[in-house]
Amino acid sequence: MTPGARAQAAIELLDEIIAAAKAGGAAADTIIVRYFKTRRYAGSGDRRAIRELVYGAIRRAGDCPVDGRAALVGLARERPELVAAFDGSRHCPAPIGEDEVGAEASIIPQWLDNRVAATLSADELPALLERAPLDLRVNRLKATPEDVLAFLPEARPGAFSPDALRLPEGHPIEASPLYAEGKVEVQDEGSQLIALASRAAPGMTVIDLCAGAGGKTLALAAMMGGEGRLIACDVDRRLMRLGARADRAGVGSLDMRLLDGAREAERLADLAGAADVVLIDAPCSGTGTWRRNPEARWRLTEARLARLTALQARVLELGAPLVRLGGRLVYATCSVLAEEGRDRVAAFLASHAGWTVEELPFTAGKADGAGRLLNPASDGTDGFFVASLIRSC
Numbered sequence: 001m002t003p004g005a006r007a008q009a010a011i012e013l014l015d016e017i018i019a020a021a022k023a024g025g026a027a028a029d030t031i032i033v034r035y036f037k038t039r040r041y042a043g044s045g046d047r048r049a050i051r052e053l054v055y056g057a058i059r060r061a062g063d064c065p066v067d068g069r070a071a072l073v074g075l076a077r078e079r080p081e082l083v084a085a086f087d088g089s090r091h092c093p094a095p096i097g098e099d100e101v102g103a104e105a106s107i108i109p110q111w112l113d114n115r116v117a118a119t120l121s122a123d124e125l126p127a128l129l130e131r132a133p134l135d136l137r138v139n140r141l142k143a144t145p146e147d148v149l150a151f152l153p154e155a156r157p158g159a160f161s162p163d164a165l166r167l168p169e170g171h172p173i174e175a176s177p178l179y180a181e182g183k184v185e186v187q188d189e190g191s192q193l194i195a196l197a198s199r200a201a202p203g204m205t206v207i208d209l210c211a212g213a214g215g216k217t218l219a220l221a222a223m224m225g226g227e228g229r230l231i232a233c234d235v236d237r238r239l240m241r242l243g244a245r246a247d248r249a250g251v252g253s254l255d256m257r258l259l260d261g262a263r264e265a266e267r268l269a270d271l272a273g274a275a276d277v278v279l280i281d282a283p284c285s286g287t288g289t290w291r292r293n294p295e296a297r298w299r300l301t302e303a304r305l306a307r308l309t310a311l312q313a314r315v316l317e318l319g320a321p322l323v324r325l326g327g328r329l330v331y332a333t334c335s336v337l338a339e340e341g342r343d344r345v346a347a348f349l350a351s352h353a354g355w356t357v358e359e360l361p362f363t364a365g366k367a368d369g370a371g372r373l374l375n376p377a378s379d380g381t382d383g384f385f386v387a388s389l390i391r392s393c
Ligand SMILES: C[S@@+](CC[C@H](N)C(=O)[O-])C[C@H]1O[C@@H](n2cnc3c(N)ncnc32)[C@H](O)[C@@H]1O
Pocket: 191, 209, 210, 211, 212, 213, 214, 215, 216, 217, 233, 234, 235, 236, 259, 261, 264, 281, 282, 283, 284, 311, 315, 334
């Protein structure tokens, strides 16, 4: 494909991605895979180049551009070599008009500027959109970091988590026997710290209330060393993928509960006051993971954020009664917004007597209300808020 045809393909893809973001449709990655399935003439070099253009345009636009052309013209204003691809020939985009400026460059959607500024400084913002590193968690059920390092000398130990290793970008770890044998999981070091915050240990009863596909459940299982009771719950069917992942990771017994969103409390009634640890990795805006998912900025709206904060309050209400006296409630979000993190926990503490705040077992992040806030610039992790509360009566 010519540079112009690649630019045209990028515009078409961006049009679809923008429409999907506005309508709550498929993710950018899914749209790109689908697009190339029906265009076999695009070789691997074309695909790589088009993908790079699409993500370049997404990363530089905090607000959703009016259309794909505006998104790519904005990128071309920063990359003069791309302007020539707009030459108007067959299968190529029309030349860029003199007064055509394209989508504005920004990191944060304008409506969120002040809210992000409440927790992060201006020099911490660019890292929210920089490429994420490739982190591994060594699965202690099957290996030690030393075992893994012997096979992966290119890996570097993480800065905070004893089980974290960082690989060079693009490393094909998923093709490695270490991965196939369940000795390592791909997991951001920040996610590993959320599991560590739980202080889960052998013999405990641990509930992962919002387990998703089980990334943190597997980390909890490794901390428990195969002893105790681990219960993974979620309202989303992707929880069912956890069985195969747990087998690969050598997790012996795991209670999986697919919850009905309207009747969760009923399904959890037998666990009231029973848990040493309840982890609530709450559904959130994902502002801390924009570097992996930059188009999520185009999907977030004021109304969606309000629905999420209400849901966060609800899952806290659901999880708190499951904690035994002296047990621990760990609340986390992969968001840097105060309303999803420190304000959520402050509201919980203000309306629930008998909970005390506990120090977290790591130094990453900065103090933020009752918890700590990790961010890519200072910690090299995704952005996370996490707090640990102990039930005292
Ligand atoms: C941040 S994700 C969890 C990610 C997961 N812990 C991991 O490490 O991969 C939040 C999860 O909360 C789940 N969720 C939303 N509402 C819920 C509810 N009422 N009860 C339990 N889980 C809920 C979502 O389905 C989603 O999987």
